[in-house]
Amino acid sequence: MTEKSTRPPGPLSDATDVERPVSFRGGGFVVQPRRLVGPVVFIVLIALWELGSRSGLISALVLPAPTEAFSAFMDLVESGNLQKHLGASLQRLVIGFSAGTVLGLIVGTAIGLSNYARAGVAPLVAAIFPIPKIALLPLFIIWFGIGEESKVATILFGCFFPTVIATYGGIDNVDRTLIRMGQSFGLSHWNIIRKIVLPAALPAILSGMRISAAIAIILLVAAEMIGAEFGIGAYVLLAGNLMSTDQLIAGVTVLSIMGLTVNWLITKAEKTFLSWRN
């Protein structure tokens, strides 16, 4: 018995009564928040980029230094043009996105609930969804004119289809026993839709919104590159034409921040409305 504590455990030990802790092998494969890593990677990349530019490793023609892009951005702020560009872009984005989402919700709900709407409209949606909406912009310009309407229509169209598909997909996956339950307690058709079907489809609807928001920003820039005086897209296009890459980077950064903000808003909405999931 004294042997037990003195002899180290090892593959060679043939004694059967050696005690040793079971080795841990269950680690990894768990998603955990690491808050600092993201910002650190970001800062390191920017710092390397800045160093590269200063040392001449990256030529100013290829890529301007971050500080130059930043001063281009400050110029934009101080001249008051940022407000004009951003205001014009946000207006188009908000109108196009909300109208597209509301229409998409209505049509998606109709397809989800009515066999006729599904048979009639779903194939149409499937046929039009894959068309890049920007290819239709010239058509929209002919229909609605070169002004705001054609740009908003492009964004609206772009948001409409993903929302339709997400909504009726979500409704298809609603647990049928919940609907049965509603019927068995005599809830009206409208109450079942409002209190059971739509809340149950909300997770799918919100993830559809995440996709359509990204599409909206892409289409916004594309539409603004075709005939717009103001707008972040127009600003980026002009910068590109003038080969002022510092302004281009500044504009693109604004777009990225816009995307991040929208994403953050949707995450926030998910946290508020879907708190029951966890």
Next chain:
Amino acid sequence: MDLKVDGLSHWYDDLEVLRDINLTIPQGEIVCVIGPSGCGKSTLLRLLGGLEVPSKGQVLQVGAPPPDSLNPLTYVFQDFALLPWRSVESNVSLVLERHDLSKEQVEARIADVLNRTRLTDFCKAVPKQLSGGMKQRVAIARALSVNPAVLLMDEPLSALDSQTRELLMGDLIDLWTREQFTSCYITHNLAEAVRLGHKVVVLSRRPGVIREVVEIDAPLVERRVSDSRISSIQQGLWEMMREEAQSADLELARG
């Protein structure tokens, strides 16, 4: 109010599920229905509550439901069917919202049923925070809140572990002793059937016909598993079930 099934048969396309069922569920009694898997028990229950229309025959309400009954035929589902985004009290209020009740009446009803099912402390919890047994108690509370004339229960305890099942069975017996509710109770579990049923209806394999109706006249509160009469009835039911289940299996094997 009694519920009467009159010459009822049902098909799904070519599949004959139920054949010529005649059955009465008298007021104040629990009628248990047992039968092999797939014999049409759930179908029978859906037909009873008007969730489906029988291919032949009919389901009749004999006499008027009590005037204060908001939803005479009320279900309790096997998988609870609670809305996961609503709290316990709000799951109950869902089925009261459509009726012309004042806010105070709704609140009073919710408080009453949660008290009767011993859930008052959990009124703000959401289903995810509850154990299976508590979820089913919420579903029972919801069903009681509309003052049902007949409770239609489809294997209400099947999703629960055996201890919880035993406890909930006790709850149901207490409840019945207090307020003699009427119920059609579908189950796989013979012990449940002999503990809860005033009548046990044995269905044959598909197409389900009534093979036998066993009356048990011992009062619910006095039934014990150890009671020799109860266990001999259970034994008898098992003999019948075994034959049916075996031949159903053979049928499957032969294709």
